Amino acid sequence: MLIAVDAVGGDHYPERPVLGAIEAVKENNDLQVLLIGPKEMLNQELGRLEYDSNRIHILHAPEIIGMNESPASAVKFKRHSSINIGLTAHKEGRCEAFVSAGNTGALLAASTFLLGKLNGVIRPTIAATLPTINGISLLVDAGANLELKPLMYLQFAKMCTIFSREILEIENPSVGLLNIGEEAEKGMDIHKEVHQMLSELPNFYGNIEGRDILFGKTDIYLTDGFTGNVLLKFGESIPDILMHMLKITMNKERLDENTQKFVFGIIAKTMNSLNYEHVGGIPFLGVNGMSLVGHGGSSVTAIKNMILNAVRCVEYEINDKIVESLKN
Amino acid sequence: MLIAVDAVGGDHYPERPVLGAIEAVKENNDLQVLLIGPKEMLNQELGRLEYDSNRIHILHAPEIIGMNESPASAVKFKRHSSINIGLTAHKEGRCEAFVSAGNTGALLAASTFLLGKLNGVIRPTIAATLPTINGISLLVDAGANLELKPLMYLQFAKMCTIFSREILEIENPSVGLLNIGEEAEKGMDIHKEVHQMLSELPNFYGNIEGRDILFGKTDIYLTDGFTGNVLLKFGESIPDILMHMLKITMNKERLDENTQKFVFGIIAKTMNSLNYEHVGGIPFLGVNGMSLVGHGGSSVTAIKNMILNAVRCVEYEINDKIVESLKN
Numbered sequence: 329m330l331i332a333v334d335a336v337g338g339d340h341y342p343e344r345p346v347l348g349a350i351e352a353v354k355e356n357n358d359l360q361v362l363l364i365g366p367k368e369m370l371n372q373e374l375g376r377l378e379y380d381s382n383r384i385h386i387l388h389a390p391e392i393i394g395m396n397e398s399p400a401s402a403v404k405f406k407r408h409s410s411i412n413i414g415l416t417a418h419k420e421g422r423c424e425a426f427v428s429a430g431n432t433g434a435l436l437a438a439s440t441f442l443l444g445k446l447n448g449v450i451r452p453t454i455a456a457t458l459p460t461i462n463g464i465s466l467l468v469d470a471g472a473n474l475e476l477k478p479l480m481y482l483q484f485a486k487m488c489t490i491f492s493r494e495i496l497e498i499e500n501p502s503v504g505l506l507n508i509g510e511e512a513e514k515g516m517d518i519h520k521e522v523h524q525m526l527s528e529l530p531n532f533y534g535n536i537e538g539r540d541i542l543f544g545k546t547d548i549y550l551t552d553g554f555t556g557n558v559l560l561k562f563g564e565s566i567p568d569i570l571m572h573m574l575k576i577t578m579n580k581e582r583l584d585e586n587t588q589k590f591v592f593g594i595i596a597k598t599m600n601s602l603n604y605e606h607v608g609g610i611p612f613l614g615v616n617g618m619s620l621v622g623h624g625g626s627s628v629t630a631i632k633n634m635i636l637n638a639v640r641c642v643e644y645e646i647n648d649k650i651v652e653s654l655k656n
Numbered sequence: 657m658l659i660a661v662d663a664v665g666g667d668h669y670p671e672r673p674v675l676g677a678i679e680a681v682k683e684n685n686d687l688q689v690l691l692i693g694p695k696e697m698l699n700q701e702l703g704r705l706e707y708d709s710n711r712i713h714i715l716h717a718p719e720i721i722g723m724n725e726s727p728a729s730a731v732k733f734k735r736h737s738s739i740n741i742g743l744t745a746h747k748e749g750r751c752e753a754f755v756s757a758g759n760t761g762a763l764l765a766a767s768t769f770l771l772g773k774l775n776g777v778i779r780p781t782i783a784a785t786l787p788t789i790n791g792i793s794l795l796v797d798a799g800a801n802l803e804l805k806p807l808m809y810l811q812f813a814k815m816c817t818i819f820s821r822e823i824l825e826i827e828n829p830s831v832g833l834l835n836i837g838e839e840a841e842k843g844m845d846i847h848k849e850v851h852q853m854l855s856e857l858p859n860f861y862g863n864i865e866g867r868d869i870l871f872g873k874t875d876i877y878l879t880d881g882f883t884g885n886v887l888l889k890f891g892e893s894i895p896d897i898l899m900h901m902l903k904i905t906m907n908k909e910r911l912d913e914n915t916q917k918f919v920f921g922i923i924a925k926t927m928n929s930l931n932y933e934h935v936g937g938i939p940f941l942g943v944n945g946m947s948l949v950g951h952g953g954s955s956v957t958a959i960k961n962m963i964l965n966a967v968r969c970v971e972y973e974i975n976d977k978i979v980e981s982l983k984n
Contacts, residue, residue, distance in 0.1 A: 461900055471836060474844050508799060508885040516802050516882065538889030542897040554844065555883050557836040561866030562887060566894060569870045570926070572789055577926040591922055598898070598905040 329358055330385075331638050332414040332423040333631075335365035335373075336392045337430025339624045342373045345429065348631025350379045355632070359639060362423050364389045364414040389413035395624055399433030403441065411435060415442045418617055425618035425638040427609060429626040435619065436472050436612055443617035446647055448654040450477065452614035453484050454621070455491070455548075456560050459602035462544025466492055471557035472612075481505070481522045481550050485529060486653045487613040488548045494644045495637060496547075496607070503529060504536035504546030506555065511535070526550075567599045608633030611641055613650065618642055657686055658713075659966050660742045660751040661959075663693035663701075664720045665758025667952045670701045673757065676959025678707045683960070687967060690751050692717050692742040717741035723952055727761030731769065739763060743770045746945055753946035753966040755937060757954040763947065764800050764940055771945035774975055776982040778805065780942035781812050782949070783819070783876075784888050787930035790872025794820055796941075799885035809833070809850045809878050813857060814981045815941040816876045822972040823965060824875075824935070831857060832864035832874030834883065839863070854878075895927045936961030939969055941978070946970055 331352075335345045342365060349361040360383040363370050367388040374384065391409040393402040406412065414426045415438050428435055432454070440452050455468035468484045469476065476484075485503045492501035505523055507515045512523050514535060526532040533546045541549060541559070551559070574595060578588045608630045609622030618641050622634045641647075659680075663673045670693060677689040688711045691698050695716040702712065719737040721730040734740065742754045743766050756763055760782070768780050783796035796812045797804065804812075813831045820829035833851055835843045840851050842863060854860040861874045869877060869887070879887070902923060906916045936958045937950030946969050950962045969975075 461897060474836065506886060508802065508882060538886040538891075539893040541890055542893050551886075554836060555886055558834060558866040558879075558883055559886065559890060562869055562890065563866075565867040565870050569789060570898070573926045573929060574922070577922060577929065581922070581925070583922075591919055594902070594905060594909070594911075594919055595923075597909070598901045601901060601905065 329639055329642065330360045330362055330423040331635055332362045332364055332387070332417055332426040333635060334410045334414055334426070334428030334430050335363040335370055336389075336410050337428035338622070338626055339395065341365070342369055344626060344628050344631055346370065346373050346377070347628040348626075348635060349384060350377060351628060351632040352635040353380060353383045356636060356639060359383070359635075360385065361635065362387050362417070364410040364417075366390050366392070387413060387417060393431050393434050395431050397431060397434065399431060399437045402431065402434045403438045411438050412442070415439060415617075415619060418619070419443055424642045425620065427620040427622070427631075427634050427638050429609065429622040429624055429631060429634070432621055435621045439612045439615045439617070439619040443615045443619065446614055446616050446654075447651050449614035449650075450480050450483060452612050453480075453487065454612055455488055455610060456556070457607045457610060458541065458549070458560075458563070460542050460544030463498075464496060464607060465541075465544050465547050465549060467549045467551070467556055467560065469551065469553035469556050470560055471553045474552060474554045476518075476552045478518060478521045478525055482525050482529075483614070483654060485526060485532070485548065485550055487650050489531060490646055490649045490653060491610065491613060492547050494646050494649065495640055498547050500531060501547035502531050502533045503548045503550060504533045504540070506549050506551035507535040507537065509535065509537065522550075567602075570595065570599070605630040606633050608635075608637055610637070611646075616647070618647070657967055657970065658688045658690055658751045659963055660690045660692055660715070660745055660754040661963060662738045662742055662754070662756030662758050663691040663698055664717075664738045665756035666950070666954055667723065669693070670697055672954060672956050672959055674698065674701050674705070675956045676954075676963060677712060678705060679956060679960040680963040681708060681711045684964060684967060687711070687963075688713065689963065690715050690745070692738040692745070694718050694720070715741065715745060721759050721762050723759050725759060725762065727759060727765045730759065730762045731766045739766050740770070743767060743945075743947060746947070747771055752970045753948065755948040755950070755959075755962050755966050757937065757950040757952055757959060757962070760949050763949045767940045767943045767945070767947040771943045771947065774942055774944050775979050777942035777978075778808050778811060780940050781808075781815065782940055783816055783938060784884070785935045785938060786869065786877070786888075786891070788870050788872030791826075792824060792935060793869075793872050793875050793877060795877045795879070795884055795888065797879065797881035797884050798888055799881045802880060802882045804846075804880045806846060806849045806853055810853050810857075811942070811982060813854060813860070813876065813878055815978050817859060818974055818977045818981060819938065819941060820875050822974050822977065823968055826875050828859060829875035830859050830861040831876045831878060832861045832868070834877050834879035835863035835865065837863065837865065850878075895930075898923065898927075933958040934961050936963075936965055938965070939974075944975070946975070
């Protein structure tokens with residue numbers, strides 16, 4: 329199986345995508361990787377590494393889309409970017425999937441535009457993997473669709489259920505609707521309508537509230553992309569804030585350097601248990617193809633795991649399963 | 657000045673509201689308190705305490721609205737509740753303000769219904785005091801109005817600016833619009849429209865994101881009540897989650913009991929720095945009167961400070977200032 333990897337996506341290219349690819353082919357004997365990026369840069373990078381040259385290939389893409397570039401114009405004007413060239417290769421059937429730790433907005437725009445939508449899908453979406461004390465939950469929509477129509481909630485619930493079951497291996501993933509209270513009649517009109525619509529799903533738990541999220545009350549949290557985006561960024565800020573506050577407290581308490589180091593170490597370990605890099609990256613759900621995106625700061629391990637996840641998404645035919653589930 | 661205090665509001669009545677009232681009159685010689693609640697219960701409670709009986713009075717209200725009661729029906733059917741009787745006394749000019757740590761929804765409904773709106777106000781609102789590493793910020797709307805019209809954002813910004821400046825004593829409070837990105841053209845249509853509308857305010861900072869909140873990037877965060885409610889409840893869950901995760905890490909690391917206690921102590925102190933009980937409670941902004949609400953779990957100190965805050969809101973004539981600012 330050949331997977332295309334954006335070799336110039338994310339905050340640490342080409343080092344991490346290239347190393348991630350090399351590690352991935354070591355773990356799966358049937359896997360080959362097509363690195364997408366400027367040929368010279370990639371040859372130079374590969375030149376100083378040991379790898380199986382029969383299974384790591386290069387596809388030249390001279391342009392690079394920056395992490396902060398405007399998605400629409402980047403996709404439109406950088407026709408020779410790694411994102412456009414990689415997704416086109418996938419569309420033409422020259423590889424089974426495309427993975428990237430690059431500009432999420434540009435990836436979503438290009439994936440939707442180049443690959444099109446799966447049969448029956450209103451809008452593709454992006455979920456986020458959320459660490460909870462109960463394991464991983466999915467938060468969807470994570471910012472792709474700021475406003476949702478009621479039917480989109482239902483479709484997102486079905487698509488995430490399939491991803492969660494097949495790839496995250498959660499046996500019977502439960503779906504919660506993020507709301508301001510538990511009762512069915514809480515929220516705006518759209519939430520009441522969606523609550524009723526979701527009740528037809530066997531795995532619908534009901535409404536959940538902000539305080540339930542980090543406890544992992546359900547495996548899938550449904551919300552609009554505006555709320556989802558604000559919430560995710562809020563959550564991501566917690567470790568930094570905590571370390572900052574801890575420093576102030578410990579200085580006030582006049583703790584010596586060694587004690588401070590010890591406490592910081594415990595907290596860092598605690599925060600790391602929230603680091604689920606074994607998921608690596610997840611696919612845009614609802615596009616007619618397999619395009620995965622990971623965090624810009626992805627480690628080599630995270631990128632390796634995103635590549636291996638892409639293999640599983642293809643092998644488990646999750647797109648066929650999505651199309652089937654949307655028929656009902 | 658006479659302030660009415662809901663003596664049966666919150667999770668710890670009548671003890672804490674009564675003690676809070678006794679402490680408040682000790683700190684302000686011009687203050688008298690009218691305790692609202694079942695006469696016998698309050699006489700019994702006061703009977704075992706030392707207090708200045710010339711300055712603590714009782715107004716009988718036989719009914720109690722529970723913390724989880726449906727606001728609409730509680731206000732409608734419990735005509736003799738402490739909330740209805742206290743607010744009616746205020747409306748009739750028998751006291752200068754009403755404060756409660758009770759059912760927020762019922763308090764908002766009754767305050768709006770009984771006191772009416774200030775001149776020019778579209779909808780009253782409730783802000784939440786949010787602890788940040790930079791001090792206190794206000795988050796508005798905190799759940800009273802799930803959907804906002806553009807002009808409501810502007811009015812909420814103006815009302816919170818006045819409260820923040822006069823009562824929280826922040827010299828030149830800045831206003832941020834919660835959005836999915838910093839650029840003016842980010843978000844839904846309503847956010848773009850609101851961004852433009854807010855630009856006329858001298859203290860408008862611009863868009864802020866979820867990750868900026870706990871850093872205290874601005875003194876006032878504007879958002880719709882749906883997002884605000886989800887965010888607040890998410891934030892409130894962090895200390896519990898952290899303690900839970902910390903326990904797991906320390907057990908894994910096989911730390912002895914004394915070391916665990918020490919680390920827990922440091923974290924508890926760190927979390928306590930997020931406890932801003934000196935604000936105590938804040939007023940419903942936009943109602944034609946002065947009605948303040950505090951957290952259900954308010955300590956005696958928090959209730960005392962809510963009462964003293966009510967005095968300041970009256971003395972600084974914040975409602976007159978709000979009406980004036982909405983004219984521009």
